[in-house]
Amino acid sequence: MPADGTRSITLSSISQLWEASTRRGFLRVAALGGSAILLPTMFAACGDDDGDPMEPPPTEGVTLDLSSDPGVLNYAYALEQLEAAFYTQVALAFYPGITAAEQAVLTDIRDHEVIHRDFLANALGAARIPDLMVDFAGANVDFGSRFSVLSTAKIFEDGGVAAYNGAGRLLKDLNNLLIAGKIVSVEARHAAAIRDLLRPGTRDFAGDDIVDPSGLDQAIEPGAVLQDSGFGQFITTPIEIIS
Amino acid sequence: MHLQHPILATIEPDVLARVVSRREALRSGASASSAVVAGLAMASVPVALAALARDVYAQAAAPSIVDVLNFALTLEYLEDEFYRTGLAGTVAASLLPPELNAIQQVSKHETAHVNFLLAVIPSLSGTPVPKPIFDFTAGGLFPDVFSNRVTFLALAQIFEDTGVRAYKGQAGNVASNPGVLTAALQIHSVEARHASQIRRLRGQKGWITGSDIGDLPPQSQPTYAGEENSIHGGADAAPLGAIAAVTEAFDEPLTMEQVLAIAAPFITG
Numbered sequence: 001m002p003a004d005g006t007r008s009i010t011l012s013s014i015s016q017l018w019e020a021s022t023r024r025g026f027l028r029v030a031a032l033g034g035s036a037i038l039l040p041t042m043f044a045a046c047g048d049d050d051g052d053p054m055e056p057p058p059t060e061g062v063t064l065d066l067s068s069d070p071g072v073l074n075y076a077y078a079l080e081q082l083e084a085a086f087y088t089q090v091a092l093a094f095y096p097g098i099t100a101a102e103q104a105v106l107t108d109i110r111d112h113e114v115i116h117r118d119f120l121a122n123a124l125g126a127a128r129i130p131d132l133m134v135d136f137a138g139a140n141v142d143f144g145s146r147f148s149v150l151s152t153a154k155i156f157e158d159g160g161v162a163a164y165n166g167a168g169r170l171l172k173d174l175n176n177l178l179i180a181g182k183i184v185s186v187e188a189r190h191a192a193a194i195r196d197l198l199r200p201g202t203r204d205f206a207g208d209d210i211v212d213p214s215g216l217d218q219a220i221e222p223g224a225v226l227q228d229s230g231f232g233q234f235i236t237t238p239i240e241i242i243s
Numbered sequence: 244m245h246l247q248h249p250i251l252a253t254i255e256p257d258v259l260a261r262v263v264s265r266r267e268a269l270r271s272g273a274s275a276s277s278a279v280v281a282g283l284a285m286a287s288v289p290v291a292l293a294a295l296a297r298d299v300y301a302q303a304a305a306p307s308i309v310d311v312l313n314f315a316l317t318l319e320y321l322e323d324e325f326y327r328t329g330l331a332g333t334v335a336a337s338l339l340p341p342e343l344n345a346i347q348q349v350s351k352h353e354t355a356h357v358n359f360l361l362a363v364i365p366s367l368s369g370t371p372v373p374k375p376i377f378d379f380t381a382g383g384l385f386p387d388v389f390s391n392r393v394t395f396l397a398l399a400q401i402f403e404d405t406g407v408r409a410y411k412g413q414a415g416n417v418a419s420n421p422g423v424l425t426a427a428l429q430i431h432s433v434e435a436r437h438a439s440q441i442r443r444l445r446g447q448k449g450w451i452t453g454s455d456i457g458d459l460p461p462q463s464q465p466t467y468a469g470e471e472n473s474i475h476g477g478a479d480a481a482p483l484g485a486i487a488a489v490t491e492a493f494d495e496p497l498t499m500e501q502v503l504a505i506a507a508p509f510i511t512g
Contacts, residue, residue, distance in 0.1 A: 104448075105449075108448065108450065108488065108491065111484055111485070111488035111491075111492070112450070112488060112491060112492040114483075114484065115480060115483045115484045115488060115489055115492040116492060118483045119475070119478070119480050119483060119492075122478060122483075123476065123478055161432045164428070164432075165425065165428040165429050165432060166425070168414070168418075168424055168425060168428045169418075169421035169424050169425050171418075174414075174415040174418060175476045175477075176476065177414055177415060177418055178411070178414065178415060178475075178476070178496065179475050179476050181411045181414050181428070181431070181494075181496070182411065182475060182493040182494050182495065182496075183492075183493065184428065184431075184432055184435075185407055185411060185431065185432070185435045185493075185494035186435075186450055186491070186492055186493065186494055187432075188431075188432035188433070188435035188436050188439070189435050189436070189438065189439035189449045189450045189494075190439075190449070190450075191436060191439075192435070192436035192437075192439035192440050192443075192449060193439055193440075193443060193449040196440060196443060200341070201340060201341030201344060202341075202344055203344050203345070203347070203348040205345065205348075205436055205437075205439065205440040206348055206349070206352065206433055206436040206437060206440070207348075211352060211433050211436075213355060214355050214356075214358070214359040215351075215352040215353070215354075215355030215356045215359060215430065215433055216359070216426060216429035216430060216433065217428075217429045217430075217432040217433045217436070218429070219425050219428065219429050
């Protein structure tokens, strides 16, 4: 740990810069004024015949085959990865002025999304997609802004509800449908809470912008959820959908 | 069990004995037959149970999609009547502005749900069940339900958290019709939004921790029983985090029987 108290991250391989989890760590540390410690083993790849190790490898995409339950669950897993990454970053350095009540809500939601993500990862096992690369800065998320954080959370929670509601019909195994139902139930609770933090004490928790005149929440099909106007704006890994 | 009910009194003793044991079986979670829902069409939970006497030797069958929608309609009738009565009565004036806003929006949705189901059921060649007669004091258990905002909001939380679990419990039974399933999911998530907001207005978290009833009266425990479960699809989520967060991260279903048992005290005819 440097004497000035900034955090550091240790990289043993240059390829770790291109792996989402360690790259996030590196970027997070860099943003906080920390430093990256480079171990000698990093330079062992310099004699590699396979090309310049300082260049990132081509970005591999993932394919979601929605004609099978693992494909649909991987779609859910992708969304939970995104949410877990977002709230994890929120909770690393809460926006200035956060109240105790807001911090409790965001911490709980972070915990829930991480559990959702890890549960789906375990359920999918070897069939799970890799870690997705996410980019919040590129989508103009300002983690130092209460409004930016809560507005982004609202997009994720409302979008998550709409995504699960739109995907339920694709699941063939009723056990998987029940699991999805158990999760979307909590995402809807999250959505109401976030909306209430944004506009406290109003009807926004289940506002007319999101609940239609029949009293129905949104249900959006996967292709629409993942396009750039939706969750796609936060994910840099190319995602292909087969249905 | 009181055997003084006029309809039950007309049933032959050995059949009645089986009705009693059948009702006990229902309370312990055996699956219902559509006779239960047929009884709801007669707007009476006691009659629903008596109707089982005619069916008492039959094997239980999964409810039809129309049965499920009529079950949902019964619950939506209950919520719709509860909120409209509250908003039209003295308790409304005592609600704080955020509470009034929430109850007005929730009430609007429950009315919309009733009307939606009243349209969908005939479109599936079904007949909507009539609205039951409700007693929201539950036979005098909650005498100030419509004059005391604390009591009113407590029941609101119970009804919403129960409704969320009720829809989850039936999703599998409507999955063969993708349009109905999607609509059921779309109603389910709105009820979850309602539950979250009412809980938070009452000083609770928007999500359910274990089977904790918080500050609700002990009669509310059946609404939260089983929420401590951490095993989903055979996989235990407990190792994935603190147990409170693990139980909060997943909501649990209730069976039709469990929901009817919770609703029964509020339905008198």
